[in-house]
Amino acid sequence: MVFYAKRLAHMVFVLWAIATILFLMFRLLPGDPTIAYLDPSFTGEQRQMILHDFGLDQPLWWQYVLFLGNLLHGQFGLSFRQRLPVTDMILSVLPNTLLLTLVALIAAYAFGALVGALMAWKRGGALETIGIPLVLATRAAPEFWIGMVLLAVFAFGVGWFPAGGATSPGAVFTSNLARYSSADFLRHLVLPAFTLMIYLQGLPLLLMRSNMLEVMGEEFVIMARMKGLPERTIMLRHAARNALLPLVTAFALGFGATLGGDVVVETVFSWPGLGRMLVDAVSSSDYPLAQGAFLMIAAVLVTMNLLADIAYGLLDPRVAHGRR
Amino acid sequence: MDGGSTIVLPAKRRGLRTALRRYFADPYAVVGCVIYVVFIVLGILAGWLAQYDPTEILFTDDGQLAASLPPSAAHWLGTTNLGRDIFSQLVMGIRPSLFVGITAAVGVSALGTAVGVLAGYFGGVVDTLLMRLTDVVLGLPFLPFVIVLAALLGPSLQNVVFSVVILLWPNAARIIRAQLLTLMQRQFIEAARVTGASHSRIILVHILPNILPLSLLYGSISVGWAILTQASVSFLGFGDQDTISWGFMLQDAYASQALSQAQYNWFVPPGLCIVFVVAAGFFLSRGYENLIFPKLKQ
Amino acid sequence: MTTALLSVSDLAVTYRTQAGLVAAVDGVNLEVPAGAMLGLVGESGCGKTTLARALMGVLPGNARVSRGRIVLDGTDLQALSAAKRRALLWRDISFVPQSSMNSLDPVYRMRTQMREVLCGRGDLSRGAADTRAADLFQAVGLNPVRLNDFPHQFSGGMRQRAAIALALALHPKLVIADEPVTALDVIVQRQVLDMLRRLGEDMNLTAIFVTHDIAVVAYLCTVTAVMYAGRIVEYGPTADVLARPAHPYTMGLMNAFPDLEGPTQDLAPIEGSPPDLHTPPTGCRFAARCPFVQPVCTTTYPAPTDVAPDHWAACHRVGEAETLRAQATEAATWQS
Numbered sequence: 014m015v016f017y018a019k020r021l022a023h024m025v026f027v028l029w030a031i032a033t034i035l036f037l038m039f040r041l042l043p044g045d046p047t048i049a050y051l052d053p054s055f056t057g058e059q060r061q062m063i064l065h066d067f068g069l070d071q072p073l074w075w076q077y078v079l080f081l082g083n084l085l086h087g088q089f090g091l092s093f094r095q096r097l098p099v100t101d102m103i104l105s106v107l108p109n110t111l112l113l114t115l116v117a118l119i120a121a122y123a124f125g126a127l128v129g130a131l132m133a134w135k136r137g138g139a140l141e142t143i144g145i146p147l148v149l150a151t152r153a154a155p156e157f158w159i160g161m162v163l164l165a166v167f168a169f170g171v172g173w174f175p176a177g178g179a180t181s182p183g184a185v186f187t188s189n190l191a192r193y194s195s196a197d198f199l200r201h202l203v204l205p206a207f208t209l210m211i212y213l214q215g216l217p218l219l220l221m222r223s224n225m226l227e228v229m230g231e232e233f234v235i236m237a238r239m240k241g242l243p244e245r246t247i248m249l250r251h252a253a254r255n256a257l258l259p260l261v262t263a264f265a266l267g268f269g270a271t272l273g274g275d276v277v278v279e280t281v282f283s284w285p286g287l288g289r290m291l292v293d294a295v296s297s298s299d300y301p302l303a304q305g306a307f308l309m310i311a312a313v314l315v316t317m318n319l320l321a322d323i324a325y326g327l328l329d330p331r332v333a334h335g336r337r
Numbered sequence: 338m339d340g341g342s343t344i345v346l347p348a349k350r351r352g353l354r355t356a357l358r359r360y361f362a363d364p365y366a367v368v369g370c371v372i373y374v375v376f377i378v379l380g381i382l383a384g385w386l387a388q389y390d391p392t393e394i395l396f397t398d399d400g401q402l403a404a405s406l407p408p409s410a411a412h413w414l415g416t417t418n419l420g421r422d423i424f425s426q427l428v429m430g431i432r433p434s435l436f437v438g439i440t441a442a443v444g445v446s447a448l449g450t451a452v453g454v455l456a457g458y459f460g461g462v463v464d465t466l467l468m469r470l471t472d473v474v475l476g477l478p479f480l481p482f483v484i485v486l487a488a489l490l491g492p493s494l495q496n497v498v499f500s501v502v503i504l505l506w507p508n509a510a511r512i513i514r515a516q517l518l519t520l521m522q523r524q525f526i527e528a529a530r531v532t533g534a535s536h537s538r539i540i541l542v543h544i545l546p547n548i549l550p551l552s553l554l555y556g557s558i559s560v561g562w563a564i565l566t567q568a569s570v571s572f573l574g575f576g577d578q579d580t581i582s583w584g585f586m587l588q589d590a591y592a593s594q595a596l597s598q599a600q601y602n603w604f605v606p607p608g609l610c611i612v613f614v615v616a617a618g619f620f621l622s623r624g625y626e627n628l629i630f631p632k633l634k635q
Numbered sequence: 636m637t638t639a640l641l642s643v644s645d646l647a648v649t650y651r652t653q654a655g656l657v658a659a660v661d662g663v664n665l666e667v668p669a670g671a672m673l674g675l676v677g678e679s680g681c682g683k684t685t686l687a688r689a690l691m692g693v694l695p696g697n698a699r700v701s702r703g704r705i706v707l708d709g710t711d712l713q714a715l716s717a718a719k720r721r722a723l724l725w726r727d728i729s730f731v732p733q734s735s736m737n738s739l740d741p742v743y744r745m746r747t748q749m750r751e752v753l754c755g756r757g758d759l760s761r762g763a764a765d766t767r768a769a770d771l772f773q774a775v776g777l778n779p780v781r782l783n784d785f786p787h788q789f790s791g792g793m794r795q796r797a798a799i800a801l802a803l804a805l806h807p808k809l810v811i812a813d814e815p816v817t818a819l820d821v822i823v824q825r826q827v828l829d830m831l832r833r834l835g836e837d838m839n840l841t842a843i844f845v846t847h848d849i850a851v852v853a854y855l856c857t858v859t860a861v862m863y864a865g866r867i868v869e870y871g872p873t874a875d876v877l878a879r880p881a882h883p884y885t886m887g888l889m890n891a892f893p894d895l896e897g898p899t900q901d902l903a904p905i906e907g908s909p910p911d912l913h914t915p916p917t918g919c920r921f922a923a924r925c926p927f928v929q930p931v932c933t934t935t936y937p938a939p940t941d942v943a944p945d946h947w948a949a950c951h952r953v954g955e956a957e958t959l960r961a962q963a964t965e966a967a968t969w970q971s
Contacts, residue, residue, distance in 0.1 A: 023472070026469075026472075027472055027473050027476040028476070030473040030476075031473060031476055031477060034473070034477075035485075038485065038486075038489060039489075146365075146616075149616050149619050149620070150612055150616050152615075152616075152619065153561060153565075153611070153612045153613075153614075153615035153616035153618075153619060154608065154611070154612045154615075155565055155568045155569060155572070155584075155587075155608065155611055156569075157568075157569060157572050157587065157591075158568075158587060158604070158607075158608035158611065159608075161587065161590070161591060161596055161604055161608070162604075162605065162608070164596050165595075165596040165597075165599060165601065165604070168596075169596050169597040169599065170599065176596075176597075231737055232732060232734060232736075232737035232738040233737060233738050233739060233740040233741070235693060235732075235738075236730070236732060236738045236739075237740075238693045239691050239693045239724060239725065239729075239730045240724065240725045240729075240751075240752055240756060241721045241722065241723070241724030241725045241726070241756055242751070242755060242756070246755070250751075251740050254740075254742055255740070255741070255742055258742075269478075270478075270479070272478065273478030273479050273480050273481050273482075274479070274480055276480050276481060276484065276569075276573065277480070277569050277572060277573065280572075280573060281591070288481070291481055291484065292484065292573050292574075295484055295485060295488045295575070296488070296573075296574060296575070298488075303485065303488075306481075307478070307481050307482075307485060310478045310481050311476060311477065311478050311481075314476060314478050315476045318476070
């Protein structure tokens with residue numbers, strides 16, 4: 014329990030520090046510090062109201078206290094352009110981003126774990142000779158470029174998939190569940206998810222391969238052979254099962270990191286998600302929205318880092334029992 | 338991966354030639370090196386190789402805009418929708434990529450080494466503060482932070498390098514600190530301290546030469562990251578619009594409907610160049626890793 | 636002695652290393668009578684673990700059986716297809732590893748690991764497997780409740796007992812145990828040895844114990860084979876071999892262990908180290924360290940010669956064994 018409490022305190026500290034950095038960054042902008050919250054096109058009355066709401070007529074230290082207080086209540090202010098609460102805007106696109114990330118990540122880890130295990134099992138085979146440079150090349154390719162090539166071939170070329178967005182224009186859904194499970198949404202999801210997957214599979218694949226190589230030399234794998242178990246059982250139940258443990262941590266860490274990396278993929282495919290919202294907000298100087306989107310991404314990242322630690326403990330019986 | 342292994346110092350005692358021979362015994366290292374040399378040579382010769390000014394709008398002999406021409410003898414990779422020569426853009430794009438990659442590598446290894454050495458050498462409060470700082474920086478989402486910084490600082494290559502450096506140093510710092518802690522246990526540091534050597538002398542003469550291989554490794558890993566980041570930032574529209582880079586070319590192609598026009602000659606080559614340069618960086622650091630962590634080699 | 640359950644003839648195992656080929660096992664002849672506990676004793680690096688693994692047919696990737704025959708209960712194992720050989724593993728011949736710390740899969744409970752063998756290799760139903768697993772745990776002195784535990788929750792001695800229970804699961808004809816008690820502390824060692832002795836009598840077990848500890852052989856084994864530099868140099872009933880060793884290496888080995896009952900004497904270690912098997916000597920492999928070496932020893936390998944019924948030694952001076960034994964007890968003999 015002490016361990017969890019410590020990790021949680023650490024997470025809160027990191028989040029606080031990030032929020033503070035962000036607060037200072039937006040106020041270090043040249044010119045009027047209120048630029049972070051105020052749009053010149055606001056009417057005088059709106060201006061006064063918001064200045065007061067956010068305490069922008071107060072000294073810097075008090076503004077900081079108010080900023081943190083607002084954060085604790087989940088308040089990020091109003092978007093300049095849409096004039097809507099930032100929190101609501103973020104929450105409306107969050108499911109799109111989470112779904113995209115999760116689908117791509119699960120596909121990438123399933124593929125990576127399987128192929129990585131196979132590569133190790135067939136050490137020195139053709140799969141490895143061709144596979145390793147290919148995997149390194151996918152790690153070296155910019156995600157948005159992979160997306161562009163896929164778009165040109167599969168959307169504009171053969172026309173199997175739509176060129177962008179999350180749903181067809183004019184599509185109406187009775188509920189959120191109906192929306193996310195509709196064939197239309199899934200068809201839009203394929204290319205961006207596949208792009209992300211290609212980028213993401215390299216890490217679990219290489220990790221799985223090196224873990225497998227290590228585990229395959231372990232005594233219990235040799236014993237499994239001596240027991241006359243079928244090769245497949247030895248590979249999957251014993252070697253792969255043990256080699257999989259570190260991948261769980263990598264998965265959770267990957268989820269946090271991917272959310273930030275989604276930015277480019279969402280932009281290529283005009284996917285209405287958090288990353289694209291951030292890009293749009295930054296390029297149109299919609300600072301409250303940019304600040305909110307950034308903090309949201311950072312919060313997910315830091316939370317997933319915490320979960321990575323906890324998940325590892327739960328999955329490895331040695332660690333799990335050691336901690337009690 | 339975990340840096341728990343102690344490094345074996347390559348060049349210092351056994352001679353540079355042995356180290357080089359072992360390094361180039363790795364086929365990945367050779368391929369990586371060849372790719373690098375080719376790109377560096379092309380980058381130097383870029384001004385001569387590019388037949389046209391990459392930003393110049395070209396016209397055909399009959400006075401028409403030379404827009405979206407397919408590849409030909411005159412335009413090896415064709416032209417953009419505004420009549421610019423794609424091949425010329427491609428070779429000129431080598432320079433910003435290499436600039437970003439190399440300066441970021443130097444920056445990351447310098448900052449990472451400085452922080453790692455300070456934290457590990459002085460320990461105590463300095464260590465705690467610096468390590469907390471690395472935790473915070475590692476909590477920052479990479480690309481979003483680079484975008485926000487680029488927007489606040491203004492679009493330029495230097496700013497991209499700056500963002501990459503201040504985000505990537507913590508990994509290097511952590512590993513170097515860990516390595517330093519094991520180093521500090523060794524006799525010769527203790528001996529230097531007992532004989533009254535100053536902090537700066539111990540760090541410069543006894544510690545840095547032993548840490549250098551690791552700094553170089555982290556520097557070489559950063560090359561690829563920096564190039565990819567620069568491309569992404571340009572693609573998202575936060576890059577320097579006056580510098581022709583591969584990222585800029587891809588953004589230009591994307592925004593100009595090259596995808597729906599199937600102008601593969603426009604958007605495939607810049608992407609491939611990025612893949613080659615970044616992969617070459619991976620290959621190089623892989624071979625290098627084998628050299629300083631021989632235990633990992635199987 | 637009756638018919639041999641296992642008979643090994645002229646077996647050689649070769650490793651491919653960076654420095655060339657090494658025959659870690661080179662022309663081993665060995666018979667294990669049914670119901671016997673055979674102690675395979677020798678210094679570390681003499682090839683006894685390689686021999687044990689070759690009998691299982693599970694060798695490291697760079698090693699292979701380069702010559703010889705292994706016949707188990709009338710079946711020539713080397714002639715079998717890989718699939719047939721695997722089918723016979725654990726049902727006919729099972730293994731107790733040296734370090735059960737890593738030999739049990741850390742992520743599965745003991746019950747699962749028992750079931751894997753009992754159901755997967757022994758065709759038992761789950762229920763029957765659980766009953767059998769509980770019986771086995773009881774037999775090796777473990778509480779069946781512990782079947783629900785993970786290996787890391789066991790102490791070293793308990794893990795070794797669990798590994799033995801696993802090895803006995805399918806009533807194998809032959810159990811090979813590779814240094815089964817070496818990693819344990821002395822008291823636990825004794826407990827596990829007692830348990831093994833009892834099991835051996837109760838179940839009429841045929842087993843090979845690989846060990847470097849001649850005391851373990853004396854305590855547990857009915858037959859002893861002494862291995863040196865990839866070959867068996869002496870073989871015979873334990874009582875006979877220990878009382879009347881005929882090979883100088885065996886004599887030396889016995890000197891290296893204190894005799895608690897006999898008169899106090901200086902322990903005399905055998906000086907020098909085993910030959911480099913990349914370039915094995917042409918004659919007797921022990922010649923370089925042997926205090927009784929003669930010119931013939933360095934040129935010709937001595938043929939195994941009977942010294943008593945079922946007791947043989949590979950030494951040119953077998954005939955003078957009695958005289959040599961007397962000299963070998965003097966510490967001075969071993970100091971060059």
